[in-house]
Amino acid sequence: DQQVKQNSPSLSVQEGRISILNCDYTNSMFDYFLWYKKYPAEGPTFLISISSIKDKNEDGRFTVFLNKSAKHLSLHIVPSQPGDSAVYFCAASEETGSARQLTFGSGTQLTVLP
Amino acid sequence: KAGVTQTPRYLIKTRGQQVTLSCSPISGHRSVSWYQQTPGQGLQFLFEYFSETQRNKGNFPGRFSGRQFSNSRSEMNVSTLELGDSALYLCASSPPTPKRYFGPGTRLTVL
Numbered sequence: 001d002q003q004v005k006q007n008s009p010s011l012s013v014q015e016g017r018i019s020i021l022n023c024d025y026t027n028s029m030f031d032y033f034l035w036y037k038k039y040p041a042e043g044p045t046f047l048i049s050i051s052s053i054k055d056k057n058e059d060g061r062f063t064v065f066l067n068k069s070a071k072h073l074s075l076h077i078v079p080s081q082p083g084d085s086a087v088y089f090c091a092a093s094e095e096t097g098s099a100r101q102l103t104f105g106s107g108t109q110l111t112v113l114p
Numbered sequence: 115k116a117g118v119t120q121t122p123r124y125l126i127k128t129r130g131q132q133v134t135l136s137c138s139p140i141s142g143h144r145s146v147s148w149y150q151q152t153p154g155q156g157l158q159f160l161f162e163y164f165s166e167t168q169r170n171k172g173n174f175p176g177r178f179s180g181r182q183f184s185n186s187r188s189e190m191n192v193s194t195l196e197l198g199d200s201a202l203y204l205c206a207s208s209p210p211t212p213k214r215y216f217g218p219g220t221r222l223t224v225l
Contacts, residue, residue: 004156043219097169099164102159106156
C-alpha cells in the first residue's frame with residue numbers, strides 16, 4: 001500500500017510557464033516533506049523541503065505548499081526552464097523509534113518545452 | 115566535501131549469482147540508507163544503518179542484506195539473483211536530519 005502517491009507519471013510545460021507537481025500521502029505521522037530531482041544516470045538531488053508546522057516554503061523559483069487537512073503536497077516551479085526537465089520525487093519523513101524513515105513517491109517526469 | 119560514492123557503477127550478473135555493492139558516505143555522515151529504483155515504482159527503501167547497526171528495514175526478502183563498517187562505509191549484498199532484481203540501487207548518507215544525500219547509483223542487470 002503506497003503511503004506517498006504521485007498520480008501523474010508525466011507532465012509537459014512550455015518554457016516560462018508554471019509547473020505544478022502534486023503529491024498525496026496517507027500517513028498522518030509524516031511530519032517533514034521533501035522534493036528531489038533526478039536526471040538520468042545520476043542520483044536524486046535535494047530540491048526543497050517543508051516541515052509540517054508550515055504550509056509554504058519558498059526557495060528562488062521553487063515553492064512547496066503543504067495542505068495537511070487534505071494530506072496534499074505540491075511543488076511549483078516558476079518560471080519553468082528546459083534544464084528543469086527531470087524526474088521529480090516527493091518524499092515524506094516520520095520518526096520510527098530512534099530513526100527517521102523516508103518514503104518516496106513513484107516520481108513525475110517533467111518535460112519543459114523550449 | 116566529496117559526495118557519496120558508489121561502486122561499481124554498472125554490473126551484469128546471471129540468475130542465481132550473488133552480488134555485493136559498495137557505498138562510501140559523505141565524510142561525517144554516520145547514517146547510510148539503501149534504495150531500489152525500478153521503472154514506475156519510485157524509490158523503494160531497503161534498509162538503513164547507523165553506527166554499524168541496522169535501524170530500519172524495508173519490505174524486501176532476506177536475500178537482500180547489508181552491513182556498515184566502523185568508518186561508516188556500507189555494503190549491500192543480494193544472493194540468488196532473480197530477473198526482477200534488475201534495478202538501480204541507490205545509496206544515501208545523511209547527517210542527523212531527514213535530508214538524504216544520494217550517490218549516483220549502481221545499475222544492476224540480471225540476465
